[in-house]
Amino acid sequence: MSCSTPSSTYTPPPLARPVSPAARAHYQARLDEKTKPLGALGGLETLALRLACLIGGEQPELQDPQVMVFAADHGLAAEGISAFPQSVTHQMLLNFLSGGAAINVFARQHQLALTLVDAGVIGDLPAHPQLRHYKLGQGTQSSLHQAAMTEADCITAIKTGQQLVSAMPGNLLILGEMGIGNTSAASLIISRLLGLPITEVTGRGTGLDDPGLARKQQVLTQVLARHPQVSDPLGVLATFGGFEIAMMTGALLQAASEGRVLLMDGVIASSALLVAEQLQPGIKDWAIFSHRSAEPGHALLLEALGAEPLLDLGLRLGEGTGAALAYPLLVSALAMLNQMASLTEAGVSGPAGKIECTS
Ligand SMILES: Cc1cc2ncn([C@H]3O[C@H](COP(=O)(O)O)[C@@H](O)[C@H]3O)c2cc1C
Numbered sequence: 001m002s003c004s005t006p007s008s009t010y011t012p013p014p015l016a017r018p019v020s021p022a023a024r025a026h027y028q029a030r031l032d033e034k035t036k037p038l039g040a041l042g043g044l045e046t047l048a049l050r051l052a053c054l055i056g057g058e059q060p061e062l063q064d065p066q067v068m069v070f071a072a073d074h075g076l077a078a079e080g081i082s083a084f085p086q087s088v089t090h091q092m093l094l095n096f097l098s099g100g101a102a103i104n105v106f107a108r109q110h111q112l113a114l115t116l117v118d119a120g121v122i123g124d125l126p127a128h129p130q131l132r133h134y135k136l137g138q139g140t141q142s143s144l145h146q147a148a149m150t151e152a153d154c155i156t157a158i159k160t161g162q163q164l165v166s167a168m169p170g171n172l173l174i175l176g177e178m179g180i181g182n183t184s185a186a187s188l189i190i191s192r193l194l195g196l197p198i199t200e201v202t203g204r205g206t207g208l209d210d211p212g213l214a215r216k217q218q219v220l221t222q223v224l225a226r227h228p229q230v231s232d233p234l235g236v237l238a239t240f241g242g243f244e245i246a247m248m249t250g251a252l253l254q255a256a257s258e259g260r261v262l263l264m265d266g267v268i269a270s271s272a273l274l275v276a277e278q279l280q281p282g283i284k285d286w287a288i289f290s291h292r293s294a295e296p297g298h299a300l301l302l303e304a305l306g307a308e309p310l311l312d313l314g315l316r317l318g319e320g321t322g323a324a325l326a327y328p329l330l331v332s333a334l335a336m337l338n339q340m341a342s343l344t345e346a347g348v349s350g351p352a353g354k355i356e357c358t359s
């Protein structure tokens with residue numbers, strides 16, 4: 001039997017406050033005065049307004065953006081729920097350290113600092129300036145048989161994620177992950193916390209075929225039946241999660257408490273945000289959703305949070321790649337707010353031919 005204790009055993013840090021309604025109205029007025037028809041930059045204007053309200057100041061800027069990729073192995077991988085073997089987690093960590101993975105490429109392209117965190121990868125990893133070791137074990141237990149981790153380890157992982165972020169500079173955080181089997185962990189968390197059928201939430205992950213998907217759905221159905229009583233966010237995270245998801249939960253909570261913008265990636269990082277939202281309601285207001293993943297659970301999660309993502313490219317990779325791809329849109333949104341001339345400054349007529357007075 002897995003046991004669940006209430007979430008009161010962990011107290012999340014308080015959320016930072018976004019700017020006042022008056023400051024929001026000021027940014028909106030600035031956007032409306034730019035040399036363009038009202039609202040003509042569409043979603044980019046919404047993005048600029050949201051970013052300005054989170055960052056604040058006369059010239060809201062992104063500073064020292066950080067990508068942190070949390071990696072861990074999953075006991076559930078032994079149950080045949082991924083198209084790839086568990087050893088790929090370790091192999092991909094070596095690839096990250098060599099600079100050859102997709103997130104390395106996009107992080108380099110956009111000058112995003114990249115930190116890798118070994119949260120519980122099976123096997124040793126060499127010392128490397130980009131790598132932090134915070135192994136709480138060689139992967140989790142299989143949640144088909146017992147809780148993935150103890151609640152004590154889960155809380156340690158959350159707090160480790162908090163400490164890691166608090167030592168980082170910058171006002172924007174992108175979280176990525178690597179861990180074979182972690183779309184299963186994310187699907188279980190989303191299904192239980194949102195009360196959605198596991199069959200609707202579960203997808204092909206790294207590319208399961210139809211029989212593989214049917215097996216994954218069958219295994220995950222059995223996992224949920226094995227732990228029928230767990231419903232509080234901490235219990236759900238400990239029972240079904242992974243060390244990387246628990247550390248990401250802490251990282252998000254810390255970042256939002258420090259007033260950093262959370263630029264969210266796909267289904268796995270978002271499952272950590274869902275846990276964080278149930279631990280600290282309102283954290284989602286600090287989140288900007290980069291894209292809608294091909295994993296069906298992500299669309300359902302976004303819908304439940306009332307979130308509209310920036311991109312929909314059918315991405316299904318993780319590592320923080322979707323967020324890194326969306327990052328230039330955030331840069332453009334703030335450049336527009338900070339640098340674009342107003343109608344008055346440029347001497348351009350406003351709507352209905354009204355001449356803007358420059359004197
Ligand atoms: C080569 C390779 C690189 C990856 N980078 C991220 N993932 C992604 O796929 C995994 C989750 O999918 P599943 O639950 O089906 O195992 C995670 O490691 C995720 O980050 C990768 C997967 C593979 C195979």
Ligand SMILES: O=C(O)c1cccnc1
Nearest residue numbers: 266267268293316317318
């Ligand atoms: O949405 C994601 O983050 C995702 C989807 C499939 C595999 N890995 C990650």
